[in-house]
Amino acid sequence: MQRRSFLKATASGLVAGGMAAAAPFTLRHAAAQDRSGVLVWGGNLSSGLDPHAVYDVPSAFTRANLYDSLYEYSGAPPSAVPTLVESYTVSNDSRTFEFTLRDDVMFHDGTVLEADDVVYSFQRVLALSKGPASTFSPVLTSESITAVDPRTVRFELIETFAPFLSALPMVAILNKELVEANTVDGDWGEVWLSSNDAGSGPYQVVEGSFVPLDRLDLKRFPGYFRGFSSPNPIEEVRVRPVKDDATRIFAVLSGDIDTTYGYIRAEDHSRIEEAENVRLSREPAFRTFLLRMHNGRPPTNNVHFRRAISWAFPYDMFIDLLLLGAVTRNPGPIPASLWGSPTDLEGYSHNMEKAAEELELAKADGVDITAPFTFLALVGFDETEQAAQMLQSELRKLGVTMTIEKALWANASASTNALETSPQIWAHWGSSYLIDPDNWIGQFYSRAALGSQRGSSWYDDAEVQDMIANARSVLDQSQREAIYEEISRAMVDQAVDVWIYNSQTFRAINTRVQGYKPAAVGDAVALREMWLEG
Amino acid sequence: MISFLVRRLLQMVFVLFGLTLLTFALVRIVPTDPAALLAGENAGAEQIEQIRARYGFDRPVHEQFVLYLGQIARGDLGRSLYTNREVATDLAQRLPATMELSLVAMGLAIGLGLPLGVLAASQHRGVVDQVARVFSMMGLAVASFWLAIILQMTFSLQLGWLPLRGRIATMAEPPPDITGFYTVDYLLTGDLAGLWGALLHLALPAITLALPGMATISRFVRSSMIETLQKDFVDYETAMGYPRRILVWKYVLRNSLSSAVTQIGLLFGLLLSGSVVVEAVFSWPGLGDYIYNGIVTGDSNPVLATTLLIGVIYAVVNILVDLTQVLIDPRIGFSK
Numbered sequence: 001m002q003r004r005s006f007l008k009a010t011a012s013g014l015v016a017g018g019m020a021a022a023a024p025f026t027l028r029h030a031a032a033q034d035r036s037g038v039l040v041w042g043g044n045l046s047s048g049l050d051p052h053a054v055y056d057v058p059s060a061f062t063r064a065n066l067y068d069s070l071y072e073y074s075g076a077p078p079s080a081v082p083t084l085v086e087s088y089t090v091s092n093d094s095r096t097f098e099f100t101l102r103d104d105v106m107f108h109d110g111t112v113l114e115a116d117d118v119v120y121s122f123q124r125v126l127a128l129s130k131g132p133a134s135t136f137s138p139v140l141t142s143e144s145i146t147a148v149d150p151r152t153v154r155f156e157l158i159e160t161f162a163p164f165l166s167a168l169p170m171v172a173i174l175n176k177e178l179v180e181a182n183t184v185d186g187d188w189g190e191v192w193l194s195s196n197d198a199g200s201g202p203y204q205v206v207e208g209s210f211v212p213l214d215r216l217d218l219k220r221f222p223g224y225f226r227g228f229s230s231p232n233p234i235e236e237v238r239v240r241p242v243k244d245d246a247t248r249i250f251a252v253l254s255g256d257i258d259t260t261y262g263y264i265r266a267e268d269h270s271r272i273e274e275a276e277n278v279r280l281s282r283e284p285a286f287r288t289f290l291l292r293m294h295n296g297r298p299p300t301n302n303v304h305f306r307r308a309i310s311w312a313f314p315y316d317m318f319i320d321l322l323l324l325g326a327v328t329r330n331p332g333p334i335p336a337s338l339w340g341s342p343t344d345l346e347g348y349s350h351n352m353e354k355a356a357e358e359l360e361l362a363k364a365d366g367v368d369i370t371a372p373f374t375f376l377a378l379v380g381f382d383e384t385e386q387a388a389q390m391l392q393s394e395l396r397k398l399g400v401t402m403t404i405e406k407a408l409w410a411n412a413s414a415s416t417n418a419l420e421t422s423p424q425i426w427a428h429w430g431s432s433y434l435i436d437p438d439n440w441i442g443q444f445y446s447r448a449a450l451g452s453q454r455g456s457s458w459y460d461d462a463e464v465q466d467m468i469a470n471a472r473s474v475l476d477q478s479q480r481e482a483i484y485e486e487i488s489r490a491m492v493d494q495a496v497d498v499w500i501y502n503s504q505t506f507r508a509i510n511t512r513v514q515g516y517k518p519a520a521v522g523d524a525v526a527l528r529e530m531w532l533e534g
Numbered sequence: 535m536i537s538f539l540v541r542r543l544l545q546m547v548f549v550l551f552g553l554t555l556l557t558f559a560l561v562r563i564v565p566t567d568p569a570a571l572l573a574g575e576n577a578g579a580e581q582i583e584q585i586r587a588r589y590g591f592d593r594p595v596h597e598q599f600v601l602y603l604g605q606i607a608r609g610d611l612g613r614s615l616y617t618n619r620e621v622a623t624d625l626a627q628r629l630p631a632t633m634e635l636s637l638v639a640m641g642l643a644i645g646l647g648l649p650l651g652v653l654a655a656s657q658h659r660g661v662v663d664q665v666a667r668v669f670s671m672m673g674l675a676v677a678s679f680w681l682a683i684i685l686q687m688t689f690s691l692q693l694g695w696l697p698l699r700g701r702i703a704t705m706a707e708p709p710p711d712i713t714g715f716y717t718v719d720y721l722l723t724g725d726l727a728g729l730w731g732a733l734l735h736l737a738l739p740a741i742t743l744a745l746p747g748m749a750t751i752s753r754f755v756r757s758s759m760i761e762t763l764q765k766d767f768v769d770y771e772t773a774m775g776y777p778r779r780i781l782v783w784k785y786v787l788r789n790s791l792s793s794a795v796t797q798i799g800l801l802f803g804l805l806l807s808g809s810v811v812v813e814a815v816f817s818w819p820g821l822g823d824y825i826y827n828g829i830v831t832g833d834s835n836p837v838l839a840t841t842l843l844i845g846v847i848y849a850v851v852n853i854l855v856d857l858t859q860v861l862i863d864p865r866i867g868f869s870k
Contacts, residue, residue, distance in 0.1 A: 040704050047616045047831075129581045137581070194618040211627060212617040213827055214819035238704055243823070244815045246683050247699055250691055256698050380830060410832025414567030417582065451579030453570070 037235040039532060042257030043523050045241040047212055048194035051172035052124055055131030057431060060522030067172030067199035070099060071165060077338055078435045078520035080166045084173060094475045095157040103151060105225045107175040108204040115147035120176035124188050132170035135434065138448065160473040162480055166436040174198045202528035203237060215240060229515055230531035237527060252278055252508045259513065262505035266324040272508045283505040283518035286335045286432035288440065291498035294424050296458035299373060304362035306495035310348040311355035312394040313498050322386055330502040332488040333440050340437030340484030347492055352397065359398055372401040376423035379408050384427040416456035432521050437484040442468050459496045546849040553845045558602060561834040562595050568615050571832050612835035621839045624824060630714025631701060632820030636805045638740040643747030644798065651755025656782050658760055666752055673749025678808060682742045682815040689738060697735045699817040706731055739816040743808055747801045754797045758790035791862050799855030803848045
C-alpha cells in the first residue's frame with residue numbers, strides 16, 4: 001500500500017468511526033431532553049433571590065413562588081387577600097393591626113412559620129433599606145412590630161397608612177432561624193439569601209442552581225400548605241432567560257422554552273399567533289408610560305408651557321401606528337382600570353391649535369419659548385426615543401426647539417437625584433409595586449419622593465400634597481377614591497407630566513402549559529396553579 | 535529570554551495600572567449612582583442617602599480609587615451591586631465559558647483561515663484565490679448578529695441539527711467543575727454524551743465569532759505568502775526541482791507567518807470583545823454578557839474587574855505572540 005493511500009484510508013476510518021461513535025451520543029443527548037413535568041420558564045431572571053433586596057418585575061416571579069406574604073393579590077382588578085393570615089383586628093384609630101397567623105404553614109426545611117418570623121422579616125426590610133422598604137419606613141420602626149404570641153403579630157403604625165393592607169404582599173416572610181444561621185458580620189443573611197431561599201412557598205431552589213443572568217432551577221415543595229391546583233403539578237421549573245429578541249421568538253417557537261417574558265414586541269405578535277404550538281397571552285397590566293416634565297426648572301415650570309407640550313404630543317399616532325394599538329390610552333396618572341382614576345377624565349389629545357394658544361400664554365408669562373431644552377431618551381428602550389422624536393417634530397411646527405440626548409437607565413435614573421441635574425423631560429414606565437392608587441400618586445408625587453427617580457417631576461403643589469397625605473390617612477375606600485379622583489383632575493389640569501398609555505403584557509406560551517393566569521404584579525405568576533399537558 | 539519576560543511583565547503591570555485608572559475614571563465620571571442602583575427602582579431619596587453612606591460612595595473619587603487599588607492588590611475584586619455576589623466568583627464561572635468559546639473560535643479561524651490563505655497565494659489569481667477573496671470580504675463585512683440569526687434559522691429552526699442557544703441543553707447537567715471548560719470537564723469525567731452536547735452547543739456561536747478572524751488571517755497569510763513567493767530562494771529551490779508542495783507549506787509559509795502571528799494576537803482581543811454580541815444572541819453565559827449587564831445597570835465592580843481581566847489576558851497573549859515570533863524567526867531575538 002502506498003503511503004498516500006494508507007493516510008487516506010486511516011483518515012476515512014477515523015471520520016467514519018467518529019460518526020458511528022457520535023450517533024448513540026446524539027440519541028442519548030436527545031433523550032436527555034425529555035421534559036415531562038418540567039416547565040422551562042424563559043422570562044427574565046432576577047438579579048438575586050433575596051426578596052427584601054431586589055424588588056422589580058423579574059424578582060416577583062421568585063418572590064411569589066418561593067415565599068409567602070401575609071397577604072397576596074387576587075382577582076381582577078386585583079385586591080389584597082389574606083394568605084398567611086387567618087384573621088385580624090384593627091384599632092379605632094386605624095394604627096394598630098393584630099394579625100392571627102395560620103398554624104399549618106411550614107418552611108421548606110420543615111420549621112413551622114410563626115410570629116417571630118414575621119417580625120424578623122419586617123425588621124429586616126427596614127434594616128436593609130432596599131426594595132420594598134420605602135413603602136414601610138415612613139410608618140413603621142423596628143420596635144413597632146412585635147410578636148404577641150407564636151401565632152399573633154402586632155403592627156403599631158407611626159401614623160395611619162390607608163394602603164397598609166394593600167402593601168403587605170410586598171414583604172416575603174423568611175425563616176428567621178435559617179437566615180440567622182447564615183448571617184455573616186451582621187449582614188442579615190443578605191449574601192447567602194442572594195443565591196438561596198428561606199421561604200415557605202410552593203417551590204424551592206435546587207441548591208447551587210442559581211447563576212445570575214443565566215439559570216435557576218426550582219423543585220416542587222410537596223408540603224405546601226395550600227396544595228396544588230392539578231393532581232399532576234409542575235415538578236420542576238428551569239428558568240432560562242433569553243436576552244436577544246430574535247432568539248427569544250425562535251426559542252419559544254421551537255419549543256426550547258415554554259414561556260417568554262411579558263414584553264413581546266408588537267411586530268412579533270402575528271408570528272406567534274400563527275404558530276400551532278404557541279399562543280400569545282394578552283394580559284392587562286398596571287404599567288403606565290409617561291413623559292416626566294421638570295416642574296421646578298424653566299421652561300417646564302410654567303403650567304402653560306407644560307400644557308402646550310401635553311396638547312402637542314401625537315397620542316393616537318404613537319399608540320396606533322408605532323405600537324400597533326397594543327396599549328390603551330391612559331389620560332391621567334392612575335391606570336384608568338383602577339379605582340381612583342376618574343371615569344370621565346378626558347385629559348389631553350393631539351391639538352396643535354390649543355398647544356399654540358398655551359404657548360402664547362407662556363410667552364405672556366415671560367417664558368422664552370425659543371430657548372432649546374433637552375429630552376433624555378433611554379438607551380435600549382427605543383420607545384422612549386420614538387416618543388421624543390414625535391414630540392420634537394410637533395414642537396418644531398410651533399417654533400419650539402427640543403433636542404434629544406440618550407442615556408443609560410442607570411445614568412438617567414441617577415441624574416434625578418438632584419433638582420439641578422434632573423432631566424428637563426424624559427420618559428419611563430410606572431410599574432405597579434402595590435395595587436393601590438398610592439403607587440402612582442403618593443410614590444410619584446409626594447414630597448418624600450423628591451430626589452428619587454419616581455419623584456423626577458419635582459412637583460410640589462401644597463394643596464395636592466395635603467390631599468395625598470389625606471388619601472393615605474383615610475381608611476374608607478370610597479372616600480379615598482374621591483380624593484384620588486380630585487388629585488388626578490388637579491394634576492391633569494396642571495399638566496404635571498404627559499401621561500400616555502397603560503400597557504398590556506404580551507407573553508408567548510407553549511400550548512402544553514395549562515392553568516396559566518396573568519400576574520397582578522410583575523412576573524408573579526402562580527406556578528402552583530399550572531400544569532403541563534403531554 | 536528571562537530578562538525579556540521580566541521586562542514584559544513589568545511593562546504589563548504599568549499597562550494594567552493605566553487601564554484600571556482609565557476604566558475607574560470612566561465608570562465614575564459618567565453620572566451613575568450606585569447607591570440608587572442598590573436601593574432599587576422603588577426607593578426614596580432618604581433610602582438612597584443611607585445606602586450611599588453605608589457603602590462609602592459619598593467619599594471623594596480619588597479616595598475610592600486608592601481603596602479599590604488596595605482591594606485588588608489583596609485579590610478582592612469587590613461585590614457586584616446587581617447580584618450581591620463576589621465578582622471573583624462570577625468571573626470564575628464566566629471566564630471559562632468565554633475562553634472556551636474564544637479558543638474554539640480562534641482554532642476555527644486559524645485552522646481554516648491559514649490553509650485558505652496558503653491555497654489562495656499558491657494559486658494567485660486563480661479560481662481558489664478569487665473564491666478566497668470573496669469569502670474574506672464577506673467575512674469582514676457581515677455583521678455578527680445578522681450571521682448569528684441566519685445560522686440559527688438555518689441550522690436550528692429549519693434543519694434542527696444544532697442547538698439554538700446556551701452552553702448545554704436545558705435538561706442536561708453541567709459537568710463537575712474541574713477546569714470550567716465544559717468540553718474538557720465532560721471528557722475528563724468520561725461523559726462522552728455530555729461532551730457531544732457541549733460541542734454541538736459550541737458550533738454556532740464559535741462559527742459566528744470565527745468568521746471575521748478567519749477572513750483576516752487568510753488575507754494576511756495570502757499577502758505575506760505572495761510576497762515571499764517572489765523571493766530569490768523560492769526561485770532557486772524551484773529551479774533545483776524541490777517539490778512545490780513542501781516548498782510552499784514548509785518554507786514559504788514559515789517565512790510568511792510573522793505578520794499573521796501578530797494578527798492572531800490582535801484577533802484574540804477582538805474575539806473577546808466580539809463575544810459581547812455573540813454571547814447575547816446565543817445566551818452564552820460568559821464575560822461579554824456579564825460586562826454588558828454591568829454597563830447598562832451601572833454596576834461598576836464587574837465592569838472594572840472584567841476589563842482588568844481582559845487586559846491581563848490580552849497582555850499575556852501578546853507576550854506569547856512575541857515568543858512565538860522569535861521561535862518562527864530567531865533573527866528577531868529577545869532584545870527587541
